[in-house]
Amino acid sequence: MKYRIASIPGDGIGPEIVREARKVLAKVGEVYGHTFEYEDLLMGGCSIDVYGESLTDETLEKAKGCDSVLLGAVGGNVGQSNWYQIEPSKRPEAGLLKIRKGLELYANIRPAILFDELSGACPLKEELTEGGFDFVVMRELTGGLYFGERKTIEENGVKKAIDTLTYDENEIRRIAKWGFDVAMKRNKKVCSVDKANVLDSSRLWRSVVAEVAKDYPEVELTNMLVDNCAMQLVRDPKQFDVILTENMFGDILSDEASMVTGSIGMLSSASLGATKLGLYEPSHGSAPDIAGQDIANPIATILSAAMMLRYSFDLEKEADAIEDAVKKVLAEGYRTVDIMDEGKTRVGTTKMGDLIAERI
Amino acid sequence: MKYRIASIPGDGIGPEIVREARKVLAKVGEVYGHTFEYEDLLMGGCSIDVYGESLTDETLEKAKGCDSVLLGAVGGNVGQSNWYQIEPSKRPEAGLLKIRKGLELYANIRPAILFDELSGACPLKEELTEGGFDFVVMRELTGGLYFGERKTIEENGVKKAIDTLTYDENEIRRIAKWGFDVAMKRNKKVCSVDKANVLDSSRLWRSVVAEVAKDYPEVELTNMLVDNCAMQLVRDPKQFDVILTENMFGDILSDEASMVTGSIGMLSSASLGATKLGLYEPSHGSAPDIAGQDIANPIATILSAAMMLRYSFDLEKEADAIEDAVKKVLAEGYRTVDIMDEGKTRVGTTKMGDLIAERI
Ligand SMILES: CC(C)[C@H](C(=O)O)[C@@H](O)C(=O)O
Ligand SMILES: CC(C)[C@H](C(=O)O)[C@@H](O)C(=O)O
Numbered sequence: 001m002k003y004r005i006a007s008i009p010g011d012g013i014g015p016e017i018v019r020e021a022r023k024v025l026a027k028v029g030e031v032y033g034h035t036f037e038y039e040d041l042l043m044g045g046c047s048i049d050v051y052g053e054s055l056t057d058e059t060l061e062k063a064k065g066c067d068s069v070l071l072g073a074v075g076g077n078v079g080q081s082n083w084y085q086i087e088p089s090k091r092p093e094a095g096l097l098k099i100r101k102g103l104e105l106y107a108n109i110r111p112a113i114l115f116d117e118l119s120g121a122c123p124l125k126e127e128l129t130e131g132g133f134d135f136v137v138m139r140e141l142t143g144g145l146y147f148g149e150r151k152t153i154e155e156n157g158v159k160k161a162i163d164t165l166t167y168d169e170n171e172i173r174r175i176a177k178w179g180f181d182v183a184m185k186r187n188k189k190v191c192s193v194d195k196a197n198v199l200d201s202s203r204l205w206r207s208v209v210a211e212v213a214k215d216y217p218e219v220e221l222t223n224m225l226v227d228n229c230a231m232q233l234v235r236d237p238k239q240f241d242v243i244l245t246e247n248m249f250g251d252i253l254s255d256e257a258s259m260v261t262g263s264i265g266m267l268s269s270a271s272l273g274a275t276k277l278g279l280y281e282p283s284h285g286s287a288p289d290i291a292g293q294d295i296a297n298p299i300a301t302i303l304s305a306a307m308m309l310r311y312s313f314d315l316e317k318e319a320d321a322i323e324d325a326v327k328k329v330l331a332e333g334y335r336t337v338d339i340m341d342e343g344k345t346r347v348g349t350t351k352m353g354d355l356i357a358e359r360i
Numbered sequence: 361m362k363y364r365i366a367s368i369p370g371d372g373i374g375p376e377i378v379r380e381a382r383k384v385l386a387k388v389g390e391v392y393g394h395t396f397e398y399e400d401l402l403m404g405g406c407s408i409d410v411y412g413e414s415l416t417d418e419t420l421e422k423a424k425g426c427d428s429v430l431l432g433a434v435g436g437n438v439g440q441s442n443w444y445q446i447e448p449s450k451r452p453e454a455g456l457l458k459i460r461k462g463l464e465l466y467a468n469i470r471p472a473i474l475f476d477e478l479s480g481a482c483p484l485k486e487e488l489t490e491g492g493f494d495f496v497v498m499r500e501l502t503g504g505l506y507f508g509e510r511k512t513i514e515e516n517g518v519k520k521a522i523d524t525l526t527y528d529e530n531e532i533r534r535i536a537k538w539g540f541d542v543a544m545k546r547n548k549k550v551c552s553v554d555k556a557n558v559l560d561s562s563r564l565w566r567s568v569v570a571e572v573a574k575d576y577p578e579v580e581l582t583n584m585l586v587d588n589c590a591m592q593l594v595r596d597p598k599q600f601d602v603i604l605t606e607n608m609f610g611d612i613l614s615d616e617a618s619m620v621t622g623s624i625g626m627l628s629s630a631s632l633g634a635t636k637l638g639l640y641e642p643s644h645g646s647a648p649d650i651a652g653q654d655i656a657n658p659i660a661t662i663l664s665a666a667m668m669l670r671y672s673f674d675l676e677k678e679a680d681a682i683e684d685a686v687k688k689v690l691a692e693g694y695r696t697v698d699i700m701d702e703g704k705t706r707v708g709t710t711k712m713g714d715l716i717a718e719r720i
Contacts, residue, residue, distance in 0.1 A: 078557075078583075093557040123594050124483050145525065150560040160528040161564040165505065168520040195608070197438075197453040200510040204521040223438075230612045231619035234483050234594060248555070252590045252612060259591035 003313055006066040007038040011045040011092065012286030013296035013349075014072025020298035020353030021070060021305040024325070027357040028309070028318050039066055043099065044074025044092040044286070045083040052086075054095025060102045068312040069103070069279040070305060073286035081288075101142050105271035105279050106171070107178040108139040108250065109307075112237070112257035112267065117330040120341055121262035128236065135240035137257055138182060139250025140175040141271055143167050144201070146247045167201045167246065169208050176212040178272070179244035180219050188219045189241035193229045193249055205246060226253070233257055258283050265297030265338040268304035270311055278312045280304040294348040297336040299326055302356055325359035363673055366426040367398040371405040371452065372646030373656035373709075374432025380658035380713030381430060381665040384685075387717040388669070388678050399426055403459065404434025404452040404646075405443040412446075414455025420462045428672040429463070429639040430665060433646035441648075461502050465631035465639050466531070467538040468499040468610065469667075472597070472617035472627065477690040480701055481622035488596065495600035497617055498542060499610025500535040501631055503527050504561070506607045527561045527606065529568050536572040538632070539604035540579050548579045549601035553589045553609055565606060586613070593617055618643050625657030625698045628664035630671055638672045640664040654708040657696040659686055662716055685719035 007022065009015035025036050039062055043055045054074065063069055075092040078084050083092050099105075114122055114132045122129055148164030176192075183190045192209045194202035206223055213221040224232065226249045232239065233256050245253060258264045267283040282300030290296055306322035309315040329352070335344040336352055347355065367382065369375040385396050399422055403415045414434065423429055435452040438444050443452050459465075474482055474492045482489055508524030536552075543550045552569045554562035566583055573581040584592065586609045592599065593616050605613060618624045627643040642660030650656055666682035669675040689712070695704040696712055707715065 075557075088557075088563065091557070097558070123485055123488055125485055128483055146558055148522075152560050152564060155528075158528050158530060159564060160526060161560040162508075163525040163559045163561050165523040165525060166520060168515075168518050170518060195611075197435075197448075197451070198457070198506055199523045200448075200512050200521040201523050203448065204512060204519060227611045227615040230590065230616040231624075234616060234619045249612075251555075251587045252609075255587040256590035256594060256616065259594045264591075 002035040002037065003068070004037050004039065004066045006041050006063040006069040008041045008043045008069060008071045010043055010072040010074040010286060011076055012073055012288040012291040014044070014074070014286055016292070016294065016296055016349050017282065017298040017301040018070060018072040020349060021301040023353045024302050024322060024357045024360065025305055027360040028321060031321070031360055032315075032318050034315070034318070043071070043095045045076050045081065047095065048083050048086065048090065048092065053090040054092050055098045060099060063099060064103065064277075066277070068277055068308050069099070070308060071279055071281035072301065073282065073284070075286050076288050097146060099279065100271060101147060103277060103279060104142065104273040106140060106142040107175055107272045108141040108269060109182065109272070110137045110139065110254040110258065110267065110269045110283055112137060112254075112261050114261050115263055115266060115330070118263045118266065118339055121339055122260070123262055124234070124237070124260060129238070131238070133238045133240070135237070135243065135257070136182060136186070137243045137245070137250060137254040138175070138179045139254055140171065140246045143171045144247035165199070165201050167204060169204065172205050172208040173212055176209045176244060179242055180212060180216040183219045183242040184216065187241040189222075190219055191222050191224050191229070191240055191243050193224050193226050193243055193245040193253065195226050196223070197225065201246070209244065229253055230256060233260055254283070263339055265336065266299050266303070268300050268307050270304070270307045272311060276312050278308065280308040294350055295337050296349050297338050298349050298353050299336075302326060302353070321360050322356070325356045328359045329355045362395040362397060363428070364397050364399065364426045366401050366423040366429040368401045368403045368429060368431045370403055370432040370434040370646060371436055372433055372648040372651040374404070374434070374646055376652070376654065376656055376709050377642065377658040377661040378430060378432040380709060381661040383713045384662050384682060384717045384720065385665055387720040388681060391681070391720055392675075392678050394675070394678070403431070403455045405436050405441065407455065408443050408446065408450065408452065413450040414452050415458045420459060423459060424463065424637075426637070428637055428668050429459070430668060431639055431641035432661065433642065433644065435646050436648050457506060459639065460631060461507060463637060463639060464502065464633040466500060466502040467535055467632045468501040468629060469542065469632070470497045470499065470614040470618065470627065470629045470643055472497060472614075472621050474621050475623055475626060475690065478623045478626065478699055481699055482620070483622055484594070484597070484620060489598070491598070493598045493600070495597070495603065495617070496542060496546070497603045497605070497610060497614040498535070498539045499614055500531065500606045503531045504607035525559070525561050527564060529564065532565050532568040533572055536569045536604060539602055540572060540576040543579045543602040544576065547601040549582075550579055551582045551584050551589070551600055551603050553584050553586050553603055553605040553613065555586050555609075556583070557585065561606070569604065589613055590616060593620055614643070623699055625696065626659050626663070628660050628667050630664070630667040632671060636672050638668065640668040654710055655697050656709050657698050658709050658713050659696075662686060662713070681720050682716070685716045688719045689715045
């Protein structure tokens with residue numbers, strides 16, 4: 001089969017890590033007889049440099065014409081880069097929001113996994129993580145504070161800023177369904193996170209999730225307040241299977257969760273919607289400080305490519321092959337600097353990509 | 361001197377822990393020659409049982425007439441209690457929001473301290489916390505999503521909920537000043553946390569904070585995105601001195617920070633405003649499951665009483681005396697069950713209060 005992938009390396013370490021993911025995909029193509037074709041697109045600071053904005057309508061249209069999107073990372077150093085001297089709607093991050101919205105990618109899945117091989121890097125004490133943990137944060141991605149109306153006005157000489165958090169039933173229902181569907185393939189537990197003791201949107205969220213739950217009698221649903229969830233992730237991450245939450249809470253909690261694993265350079269993410277077209281990117285950022293030094297960890301991007309094979313192309317076997325290759329390389333003791341440990345073999349970005357590709 | 365304190369025990373373990381704090385204050389009065397008088401007030405579920413709402417206007421007026429407020433905790437088990445079958449604006453938590461707003465308590469200070477004696481309870485690995493940490497989260501408490509307009513409407517048969525996040529310059533400026541003032545008495549570092557890559561309110565926040573910073577040339581100001589801060593609290597809590605942030609982010613981050621210390625039963629909080637009248641309460645909740653069993657840890661409330669002496673009554677020496685007494689009792693090996701450890705002496709709520717009072 002032939003698949004057309006929008007390749008958006010972005011800024012900072014983006015180009016290096018996407019290059020390695022494409023290397024691994026090429027090997028998968030060779031071994032399993034698929035062709036992966038790429039449409040190279042600009043998004044983020046590199047697009048600002050050329051077009052004056054992070055994502056042009058034309059680029060978005062091109063992405064829509066592909067079967068999926070593989071993204072590196074966008075953005076630079078806020079304090080130093082010219083990319084942040086322009087109006088907010090054109091800055092690097094605005095492109096990311098525009099592509100999420102434009103492709104209707106309302107479901108963001110971020111796995112938080114404590115890899116056996118890397119448990120040393122976990123910031124939590126061993127007694128809290130014994131036996132490991134493996135949960136996903138399922139974040140609503142095209143609603144809430146991110147996409148509500150906002151404005152800054154002046155009233156009697158006093159500046160005032162307003163952002164709006166809105167959700168309707170349908171937006172909540174469709175992400176909730178995803179959450180329960182994912183839970184059915186895992187340990188059948190959904191923890192829905194909100195701030196229902198304060199927000200109307202959270203009260204609506206909670207009631208719609210409860211309705212959806214009726215169609216999934218096998219799944220255990222619990223509700224947790226967002227402040228409590230921020231505590232529980234540190235206190236006892238093993239309790240979770242699927243955390244289901246709205247956009248801003250999901251932003252905060254998924255980052256906290258990924259740090260709790262200690263291996264943020266390993267964590268992939270998928271943004272999905274109504275169609276098979278998904279966007280796949282590492283959970284980490286563009287890390288401009290280490291760009292171009294061949295030291296970035298490409299594994300999160302490579303595992304994102306595996307998610308792409310699984311969710312957008314239904315290539316289960318091929319996705320497994322990538323994941324197994326990553327495990328093998330780790331078991332053999334190879335490490336990039338971010339996950340380096342005593343007695344292991346340190347390798348760079350390119351070499352890590354080579355090793356994984358070789359083991360497919 | 362004579363001080364009039366509104367005493368609001370609230371629900372769950374509230375009455376027990378406030379009782380112990382009052383016991384300690386009585387001893388302070390005896391030793392240092394002060395009189396603490398109490399106005400006993402109902403707030404939370406216990407007020408719903410009597411008046412049908414969490415905080416009546418009359419009770420709020422009575423609190424306004426006092427020199428400060430000592431609060432236990434409010435609320436019950438959401439799933440089980442009748443207190444949550446009434447309209448949101450009358451539920452237990454609504455009382456808490458009403459008193460914060462009614463007394464104009466816009467500055468919430470929550471210390472996050474790794475107590476030497478209790479470092480074993482910290483969920484983080486020792487190498488991350490060596491030497492301990494001690495920072496405060498300074499949270500704006502009367503603005504943002506908590507107090508913006510909200511409504512749930514139906515459009516073409518589809519329910520839609522809207523919450524509004526607003527901040528004006530003045531609201532930001534006054535909390536920012538508090539943050540810098542507190543930093544001046546500490547390690548002179550303010551980390552302002554926002555989501556300026558998405559929210560207008562955050563961009564206004566960041567620019568006003570930068571303005572205020574000019575009046576404090578000795579204080580080092582950094583800006584951090586909220587998702588990154590949620591990570592940094594787990595990765596390296598020692599980096600912080602004063603975290604300055606808006607209401608909802610502060611809710612989430614301060615709870616995460618208190619869990620990172622591992623000793624949430626020890627953490628006090630103060631809510632302050634334009635006048636000397638402050639509200640002092642433990643950072644933890646009402647823990648209905650363990651209410652009435654004489655096992656709750658009263659130390660957070662006792663330390664909140666110490667903050668009251670310091671911030672509302674300017675009784676520095678007396679505040680120190682309470683804090684020293686707590687340290688002494690811990691050093692002697694006494695522990696409530698939540699902080700119990702091998703070789704220590706387990707005591708109940710009442711006994712812990714007795715021990716601390718004796719050492720004043
Ligand atoms: C870059 C930023 C706008 C984005 C977000 O907040 O969604 C990022 O933090 C993420 O989580 O993908
Ligand atoms: C009970 C709730 C409304 C409150 C809040 O969100 O402010 C609590 O979580 C707190 O932090 O004091």
